[in-house]
């Protein structure tokens with residue numbers, strides 16, 4: 549039995565040393581150390597040995613098992629390290645190289661800001677309207693009560709599309725407001741819509757300007773709509789977007805398509821509106837307020853434009869009234885994410901985008 553044990557052990561160690569794959573090693577392990585292995589069968593025959601030989605034979609079996617186990621371990625490590633060092637390059641392709649990690653996509657911060665704004669207005673019962681990026685002068689300016697000599701109509705401010713037709717040139721829309729006319733052309737009051745979209749102005753890119761930017765327009769038309777409806781709506785919006793403690797204020801302003809018009813400020817997101825108390829606040833420059841949008845009551849001339857396009861008096865300014873507002877999405881995204889340079893949104897630096905998503 550001692551001879552059989554010794555020859556069994558020798559053949560096991562030799563076969564393990566010459567194994568070529570880890571699968572081969574595993575089958576050797578099972579055949580030499582498994583429950584049905586000859587080694588285990590030899591152990592069961594321990595009873596037939598004379599009493600004085602039993603301990604010696606038991607120790608010899610244990611010794612053989614230890615040797616086989618350690619040779620198995622050694623050979624497994626050899627096979628693993630040779631697999632790692634020998635790269636199987638076939639036809640110029642390294643099939644052993646780890647794959648590239650495919651990162652899941654993320655919404656761009658401007659898209660997620662638009663979605664946040666949309667959600668707030670959808671809760672208030674607003675619909676969403678969209679329109680073309682290429683507009684004509686009529687929708688972009690004339691129907692919105694812009695005088696013919698308004699500076700916004702200058703080629704320095706607006707991207708016109710060649711060939712330029714003298715009576716109604718095509719252009720890249722400078723705001724989302726042309727949708728006011730498009731929506732009124734096909735919807736009867738009462739209605740409430742927001743218009744998210746891309747807009748274009750001939751501005752050189754800097755920290756606060758970009759030739760492409762995004763706006764969300766709002767338009768509500770019904771009977772007896774007043775400035776207090778506008779204030780209530782925008783106050784609700786600011787609290788939902790920035791937090792319950794945020795306040796808004798209206799400052800008188802002028803836009804061709806609203807009368808009266810107002811610039812709307814929200815309490816500073818950085819110093820929480822403390823303003824002069826923390827006069828070192830760089831974000832609001834110590835005023836405590838940040839401008840976020842322009843708004844006002846729809847100018848009667850805009851309602852007249854809608855009537856002209858429709859050929860009826862559904863939007864008779866004596867019967868209906870409404871309010872409109874327009875906000876810059878980049879401005880709001882910069883305030884909510886504390887970003888000081890608008891160009892970051894357009895540079896496609898994935899580190900910046902991932903930082904905002906986390």
Ligand SMILES: [Zn+2]
Nearest residue numbers: 816819829832
């Ligand atoms: Zn501040």
